[in-house]
Amino acid sequence: MFVVIGWMLAGMCAGFLLRSKKLGWVHPLISALIWALLFLLGLEVGGNPHLVASLATLGLEAALVTLAALAGSSLAAWALWHWLYRRKGGRA
Amino acid sequence: MKGSLIIVGFFLLGCLAGYFQLLPAAVASSDISFYALCALMCGVGLSIGSDPQTLQNFRSLNPRLAFLPLMTIAGTLAAMWCVSWLLPHRTPAECMAVGSGFGYYSLSSIFITEYKGAELGTVALLSNILREIATLLGTPLLVRWFGNLAPIACGGATTMDTTLPVITRYAGQQWVVVSLFHGFVVDFSVPFLVTFFCSL
Numbered sequence: 001m002f003v004v005i006g007w008m009l010a011g012m013c014a015g016f017l018l019r020s021k022k023l024g025w026v027h028p029l030i031s032a033l034i035w036a037l038l039f040l041l042g043l044e045v046g047g048n049p050h051l052v053a054s055l056a057t058l059g060l061e062a063a064l065v066t067l068a069a070l071a072g073s074s075l076a077a078w079a080l081w082h083w084l085y086r087r088k089g090g091r092a
Numbered sequence: 093m094k095g096s097l098i099i100v101g102f103f104l105l106g107c108l109a110g111y112f113q114l115l116p117a118a119v120a121s122s123d124i125s126f127y128a129l130c131a132l133m134c135g136v137g138l139s140i141g142s143d144p145q146t147l148q149n150f151r152s153l154n155p156r157l158a159f160l161p162l163m164t165i166a167g168t169l170a171a172m173w174c175v176s177w178l179l180p181h182r183t184p185a186e187c188m189a190v191g192s193g194f195g196y197y198s199l200s201s202i203f204i205t206e207y208k209g210a211e212l213g214t215v216a217l218l219s220n221i222l223r224e225i226a227t228l229l230g231t232p233l234l235v236r237w238f239g240n241l242a243p244i245a246c247g248g249a250t251t252m253d254t255t256l257p258v259i260t261r262y263a264g265q266q267w268v269v270v271s272l273f274h275g276f277v278v279d280f281s282v283p284f285l286v287t288f289f290c291s292l
Contacts, residue, residue, distance in 0.1 A: 042106020
């Protein structure tokens with residue numbers, strides 16, 4: 001499982017060493033790989049009748065999770081805001 | 093926004109291809125996705141390592157605002173722990189793995205599919221896309237209700253690219269560096285946190 005993270009760290013070292021070179025091909029490569037992987041995820045979902053049947057439930061679950069995540073991070077940000085700028089105006 | 097639509101398009105295309113069995117089932121169950129994931133992470137690393145400009149910009153950051161990414165991560169994970177009580181069929185670790193996507197839907201859903209299966213991967217994809225869309229649409233309200241830092245926290249890993257324009261528009265231009273720094277740190281934490289919660 002940590003093989004994947006190892007690849008990222010190796011990529012970072014390589015990128016740092018190659019920083020003087022033009023690496024314009026990296027971003028198109030990243031996009032293409034992301035598209036391919038999401039296509040494969042779709043393939044797995046679409047080919048699994050149990051998953052297709054529960055897509056609506058999964059969507060509802062996702063919405064609930066998102067709502068909670070937004071509430072949690074907003075409250076945490078508000079607490080930091082309050083702590084930093086209670087006495088003065090908001091400045092970055 | 094266009095990028096998100098293309099990504100959703102590929103996911104839907106895959107769903108259709110799987111549903112109508114246009115490709116042999118062996119493709120989905122093979123190791124291709126693992127190798128592609130390794131190549132993807134290597135590419136992500138290359139793009140981070142070769143761009144020293146981003147790191148240099150952070151010198152002008154107010155050091156106390158360096159806490160913001162930690163607040164985002166802590167707030168989201170706490171909320172995920174709470175929501176796991178409402179979803180009895182999910183363990184707290186699974187909910188936290190989904191939440192650890194922080195809007196970085198492509199990477200988090202791919203990771204979670206690899207380690208926990210396509211069902212939780214789909215929840216992660218939908219939930220993290222929703223997080224980005226909600227930030228894009230809700231920023232004006234978030235600023236009014238919770239202060240200027242709230243849209244940055246909600247944007248999660250997306251605040252260095254897709255949600256940056258809307259944040260600077262409604263919270264103000266002076267938050268650009270904070271937003272970039274926040275996006276960078278949260279973005280970087282995604283593979284580590286998702287892997288960690290998937291391994292619990």
